[in-house]
Amino acid sequence: MKIKQIAEIIRATSLHWVGDGFPVNTLFSYQTQGNDISPFLLLDYAGPALFEPSDRPRGVGQHPHRGFETVTIVYQGEVEHKDNAGNAGKIGPGDVQWMTAARGILHEEMHGRDFTKNGGTLEMIQLWVNLPAKDKMTAPHYQAILSKDIPVVKLYDDGGIIRIIAGEYAGTKGPALTFTPINLWDLRIDAGRKIDLHLPDSFTTILLILQGSLRINGTEMIKGKELARFEREGDFISLEATGNTHFLVLNGQPIDEPIVGQGPFVMNMPGEIEQAMADYRAGRF
Numbered sequence: 001m002k003i004k005q006i007a008e009i010i011r012a013t014s015l016h017w018v019g020d021g022f023p024v025n026t027l028f029s030y031q032t033q034g035n036d037i038s039p040f041l042l043l044d045y046a047g048p049a050l051f052e053p054s055d056r057p058r059g060v061g062q063h064p065h066r067g068f069e070t071v072t073i074v075y076q077g078e079v080e081h082k083d084n085a086g087n088a089g090k091i092g093p094g095d096v097q098w099m100t101a102a103r104g105i106l107h108e109e110m111h112g113r114d115f116t117k118n119g120g121t122l123e124m125i126q127l128w129v130n131l132p133a134k135d136k137m138t139a140p141h142y143q144a145i146l147s148k149d150i151p152v153v154k155l156y157d158d159g160g161i162i163r164i165i166a167g168e169y170a171g172t173k174g175p176a177l178t179f180t181p182i183n184l185w186d187l188r189i190d191a192g193r194k195i196d197l198h199l200p201d202s203f204t205t206i207l208l209i210l211q212g213s214l215r216i217n218g219t220e221m222i223k224g225k226e227l228a229r230f231e232r233e234g235d236f237i238s239l240e241a242t243g244n245t246h247f248l249v250l251n252g253q254p255i256d257e258p259i260v261g262q263g264p265f266v267m268n269m270p271g272e273i274e275q276a277m278a279d280y281r282a283g284r285f
């Protein structure tokens with residue numbers, strides 16, 4: 001047993017809009033952190049933000065992706081998705097969409113129709129997960145993972161829960177199919193509770209607080225819209241909730257390959273980005 005030490009703490013800084021529907025803080029990106037965050041590439045945390053009722057759906061119009069997966073986790077509000085492979089769907093609070101763009105997809109991401117009409121609070125996360133080079137040009141795939149299909153493990157008596165979106169916790173497996181080993185857990189822990197999370201040695205580990213605050217390894221405190229990235233060495237982290245706390249644990253085996261990206265394309269070599277742009281322009285997505 002060896003504790004995973006904190007490598008860095010990142011705090012939300014400037015907010016920017018993705019389309020006209022998603023006011024986001026980008027909490028990490030391969031553009032700045034490179035392979036330190038592998039297999040993860042980027043995390044946008046949208047909201048919580050209040051939207052007034054409207055007749056016109058807000059969001060991001062049709063755009064491409066190639067070379068990775070987008071994972072959308074909705075906490076409040078509704079997101080509707082439509083892509084050129086014929087997939088369409090609406091996800092709401094607690095639901096997750098795990099989209100494998102792989103060799104290429106065109107999609108739009110909009111607020112749900114009812115949410116647009118009625119207004120309300122939107123809170124969601126979009127995580128980009130890299131694909132190994134050998135899988136970057138496989139067929140696109142879409143997993144709609146509804147809240148009811150995500151197993152929940154109760155912690156303590158009733159002082160916390162852990163939703164297992166991907167990977168495994170204490171023998172309970174999450175529904176998401178992944179290309180490389182990934183644990184994605186959504187936890188809520190009452191104030192005063194402590195937990196030791198056992199995580200694979202040599203994996204990347206990132207912990208993002210949505211609400212509340214945690215004391216990590218008995219010392220550092222992090223709170224809402226802050227994240228801690230840990231050293232790969234070690235196999236557990238020790239947490240204490242210092243308020244009622246909602247947080248996400250991202251843990252994955254690093255993909256030790258070069259990363260070259262531009263906008264919605266993330267590949268291994270510059271020539272593959274040029275190819276992606278040429279394919280997109282030629283309507284080959």
Ligand code: MN
Pocket residue numbers: 063065070107109
């Ligand atoms: Mn997209």
